[in-house]
Amino acid sequence: MVDDTIVAPATPLGVGAIGIVRISGVEAVKIASRLFIPRRKSAVKDFVSHRLYLGDVFNPQTQEIVDEALLVVMRAPHSYTREDVVEFQLHGGPVVVQKVLELLLQEGARLAEPGEFTRRAFLNGRLDLSQAEAVAEIIKARSEKALSLSLRHLKGEWGRKIRSWESRLLNVLALVQARCDFWDEGEGLPLETIGKELSCLVGEIKEELLYSERLKLVQEGALVAVVGKPNVGKSSLFNAIVGWDRAIVTPFPGTTRDALEENILVDGLLFRLVDTAGMREGCDPIESIGVQKAEAYFEEADLVIVVLDQSIPLEKEDEMLAGKVKNKPHFIVLNKSDLPPCLDRTDISRLYPGEEVIEVSALQGEGIDRLLTKIGERIRGEMSPEDQMVLITARQKGELNKVLSLLAEARDNLQSGVSLDVLGLNLEEALREMGRILGAQVDKELLDTIFSQFCLGK
Ligand SMILES: Nc1nc2c(ncn2[C@@H]2O[C@H](COP(=O)(O)OP(=O)(O)OP(=O)(O)O)[C@@H](O)[C@H]2O)c(=O)[nH]1
Numbered sequence: 129m130v131d132d133t134i135v136a137p138a139t140p141l142g143v144g145a146i147g148i149v150r151i152s153g154v155e156a157v158k159i160a161s162r163l164f165i166p167r168r169k170s171a172v173k174d175f176v177s178h179r180l181y182l183g184d185v186f187n188p189q190t191q192e193i194v195d196e197a198l199l200v201v202m203r204a205p206h207s208y209t210r211e212d213v214v215e216f217q218l219h220g221g222p223v224v225v226q227k228v229l230e231l232l233l234q235e236g237a238r239l240a241e242p243g244e245f246t247r248r249a250f251l252n253g254r255l256d257l258s259q260a261e262a263v264a265e266i267i268k269a270r271s272e273k274a275l276s277l278s279l280r281h282l283k284g285e286w287g288r289k290i291r292s293w294e295s296r297l298l299n300v301l302a303l304v305q306a307r308c309d310f311w312d313e314g315e316g317l318p319l320e321t322i323g324k325e326l327s328c329l330v331g332e333i334k335e336e337l338l339y340s341e342r343l344k345l346v347q348e349g350a351l352v353a354v355v356g357k358p359n360v361g362k363s364s365l366f367n368a369i370v371g372w373d374r375a376i377v378t379p380f381p382g383t384t385r386d387a388l389e390e391n392i393l394v395d396g397l398l399f400r401l402v403d404t405a406g407m408r409e410g411c412d413p414i415e416s417i418g419v420q421k422a423e424a425y426f427e428e429a430d431l432v433i434v435v436l437d438q439s440i441p442l443e444k445e446d447e448m449l450a451g452k453v454k455n456k457p458h459f460i461v462l463n464k465s466d467l468p469p470c471l472d473r474t475d476i477s478r479l480y481p482g483e484e485v486i487e488v489s490a491l492q493g494e495g496i497d498r499l500l501t502k503i504g505e506r507i508r509g510e511m512s513p514e515d516q517m518v519l520i521t522a523r524q525k526g527e528l529n530k531v532l533s534l535l536a537e538a539r540d541n542l543q544s545g546v547s548l549d550v551l552g553l554n555l556e557e558a559l560r561e562m563g564r565i566l567g568a569q570v571d572k573e574l575l576d577t578i579f580s581q582f583c584l585g586k
Pocket residue numbers: 356357358359360361362363364365376377378379380381382383384385404405406407463464465466467488489490491492
């Protein structure tokens with residue numbers, strides 16, 4: 129347990145209906161009681177845990193009343209940090225919140241560092257490290273999908289998975305270590321079983337890391353790039369999707385130079401939609417920088433929307449793009465459907481054999497909803513199976529990658545008949561890395577497992 133008491137605003141500093149200031153630590157109740165007079169006679173120290181009490185917040189030095197507030201005491205260990213926590217629910221507004229914060233600091237609380245409440249929750253064993261990270265993800269979640277994944281993570285699904293890998297690995301290590309100490313090298317060691325289990329673990333972890341690639345789509349939003357030759361209506365389409373005149377539209381080819389990015393939500397999913405310069409060669413130096421940017425976005429995109437203008441015949445730029453786009457997930461959008469058609473359908477199917485073409489009129493807003501539905505479906509498809517996804521932070525991914533290479537090394541060592549000592553070391557190191565994912569200490573646990581399974585020393 130840490131012995132000081134921390135305080136911080138729990139709501140954003142701004143105007144709102146209520147503003148919450150939160151204190152946590154051994155002195156929380158004592159400090160809070162110095163500036164709160166309950167409406168009914170009872171004292172703060174006698175408040176029933178988790179019940180709201182109305183009263184006045186006052187400055188103990190000047191006796192001046194600062195605000196009328198609701199106070200709730202959440203006694204240890206039944207609180208977020210597992211310490212005594214007190215929350216002041218004040219009238220929203222930066223001045224009141226700031227004032228109460230100052231008073232609490234003056235009465236002996238310390239200003240919390242970012243994440244310190246959650247850090248205490250972790251130190252006091254309420255959350256594992258990955259759950260603590262999930263809390264941060266929930267706060268950052270920018271789409272419903274990301275939010276639901278963070279919540280699932282917080283409930284500990286990911287922790288359960290890691291722990292199950294951990295215990296399987298412990299079993300393998302226990303087998304290896306017991307033989308190292310008490311038997312001749314390898315005698316009676318079920319090498320095949322160990323090899324199989326290691327391969328199994330490597331496979332499962334690989335798969336998990338693969339899923340986590342898709343997670344980027346949820347957390348950061350899939351990058352959807354609108355590309356095409358100049359003047360086909362890319363910016364018009366972009367504007368129609370984002371819902372306002374974000375990009376400049378003119379009848380002159382080469383209008384867009386800089387790529388423009390906007391976040392949009394479709395069906396609970398976040399997208400980064402990018403409008404790019406029309407791709408063509410031999411343009412002026414400024415425009416060609418724009419074209420280079422367009423190409424970079426094209427490469428990076430999770431999904432490409434290729435725009436064609438159906439009011440004019442195909443040109444060589446359309447052909448060039450068709451060649452490039454083949455290996456990327458993409459949609460063909462036929463724009464300007466309000467104008468008389470001049471583009472031969474057979475030409476399109478020659479360029480994009482067997483592909484579905486979505487007709488829209490960016491100018492009149494026709495077909496946009498259908499296009500959005502298609503985009504949503506496609507990205508969901510890329511992410512599936514959704515129920516297997518868990519949210520992995522970059523740190524966890526790093527640890528998991530290390531575990532993976534250590535296990536692969538152990539498996540290869542086993543195959544090449546390396547000594548059991550070395551194998552044991554590989555596995556121990558992998559376990560240590562794995563333990564880091566949830567922030568747990570593994571060594572004691574390791575000993576426990578070995579003793580319980582093999583009764584060493586008896
Ligand atoms: N009739 C009709 N005109 C359209 C449509 N979409 C775009 N336009 C017109 O086509 C011209 C070019 O539109 P932009 O949206 O600027 O085209 P762009 O592809 O972004 O062009 P660059 O930025 O130069 O590459 C403008 O005059 C638009 O008004 C449409 O659906 N129907």
